[in-house]
Amino acid sequence: MELTAPTTRSAATGWVFKNKWLLLIGAIVVGAIVYAYATNDRVTVAVLASTLRQSTPLILGALCGLIGERSGVVNIGIEGQMLLAAFVAFLANVYIGNLWIALIIGALTGALMGALLAFMAVTLKMDQIIGGTVINILAVGLTGYFYTAGLVTKGKFAPISLGPLADIPLIGPVLFNNPPITYLAIILVFAVHYVLFHTRWGLRTRAVGEHPRAADTVGINVFRTRYINVILAGAIAGLGGAFLTLEGVGSFERLMTNGRGFLALAIMIFGKWTPLGAWAGALLFGFLYALNTQLQFSGVGLPPQLIGSLPYLATILVLAGFVGRSRAPAASGQPYETEG
């Protein structure tokens, strides 16, 4: 982490040397994609497009988690935030019939749950694991209790083609012909990265997450910083939930998040609490998931349940083999108490 000297820039060669493994992996990935495209363009495009779609709710959930932890609030309630947002966004779509308004309402629902988490973690200084668990159970209860079968959806977001960009071979259909929440997720990855590491607000947020006492001493309002971050993070998780009902599936089912919030948590740790790292994790997972679907289709000799395990198994292997130890922001999980 460049926390101590965020403004130091190493020379270009230094940067290349520092990131040699990253560049090597990047080169291998690009090479593999090009090779696959040359071999079978249709399947390659399908797998990559599916990769991006599968990764969208995961990266949104992971962004939610890491923004919270960067400011010192552990959020294991992502699953609940997503589930409730998915439900409310679905209801909004059914009763209002406007996908964009439904999307905003979904984000607001997530933000509201974020506010609840912040209230528990910051104001009540409650154990943050319990706070997140409260949100998870609450979401299961509320969505289950108020769910009525037979509500008919008013459609879902269609892909928006970005003009000539979408006509580029391989890249076009994969990157530039997506529904809006998928674009939004990609933009948010870079936006959150920029805000966290290149703005004053981001520096303050990280200071609050690493050493709240020091941050407090130099005049940063720890409580306010945590509240704002956790609420904004909740809105992002809300987008992830809304993705499921407004863009992915199109309707609501009980417990439809199906552990994605927990996967997002795993991806956040996998990416070592950085937006770009988490995005890599989400894409890897999305890819394994897409590959999995292809394998099931093509009917390799293995039973489907065992093929179904591959994404999870591969994640463990990558984690154990390459990623290794990860370190949470120092003050993550600790309520802050002012002196005197």
Add this chain to the structure above:
Amino acid sequence: MTTASAPGNRGNGARWLRQIWRGISVPLVAVLLAGLIGAVLLQISGANPLQAYGALFKGAFGSPEAIQRTLEKATPLIFSGLAVAFAFKAGLFNIGAQGQLLIGAIVAAFVGFSIEGLPAIIHAPLALLIGGLAGALYGAIPGALKTYTGAHEVIVTIMLNYIAINITDYLADGPWKDPSPTNIVARTPRIMPSAELPIFGNIPLGFIFALVAAVVVWWVLYRTTLGYEIRTVGLNSSAAQYAGIRVARTIILAMAISGFLAGLGGAVETQGIVFRYQPGFNAGLGFDGITTALLGKTSPFGVIPAALLLGAMRAGASQMQFDAGVAKEITDVITAFILFFVAADVIVKWLIRQRESDDEQVVLSKGWGG
């Protein structure tokens, strides 16, 4: 129940009583407040709260059969709650109790249906033991990966949950599938009568095992060297290392014991309730272990009333749905608020993923307004 923070911390009789009162007064108020919120929600959505709660209570305690149902629902929660609480004491967040429970459940089923001709006194304990050991092995994986590669146990246990679902689905629909001609679903054959856990009156044997397990867990944690080491690692692993505790061994062992408890929970569910493994029948029980452990303030004895409370709501929910036409998910809403109110006034300085810091706090639970 106040968690003894310093090892060997014992109080005198009067203080003990006061602590017990402080321990139960908080949950009592929490349940009342949560019930009140639930009632408001029921009223708003057009149901009759009194009728609903009456039916809930009747379904949970209204008859010997109802009490048996409550105990049956509470049993796996005690086991998975103990599993999560035990790992918490070592500073580990075992989200994987669910997977360990599934593995324990299906392995116990396998031992139960595949071995013929054993007397019950050997067969039933054998199935329990092997189910528990399977869970222990499955739980040890994230512990070993954490110590040897640094892979975070939260990620690994989440992934292992999904893998466990896939493995058990495969076994129940493949090599261990019930071959009887009438069976078309994925499930194992019924276990032999000799592997079944008996019921004494209306008290399932599994429930008694769960109580015993809680006592054993308490004893291990607070009266053995291993327990001392586990708690020390949980409070500050660097200090533990410095004090000569083998942290790696302790973490793997703690995860294995946690997995053993969860696996035992699955085995008891198989041998006492379901009598076979069938996908979906154990869904969520491991995750509920997290709720149970937190509600019980991660104390072995706190887990028991927490599990009974959750079990009672589960046992009564169907009755409530039937009598009052109220969707049973309202009990989840109430559970969330009970947990909220139990924790709201308590400053549990529970730090996950924390690193060594100078102002390291002991894990403590403070009473309501105390």
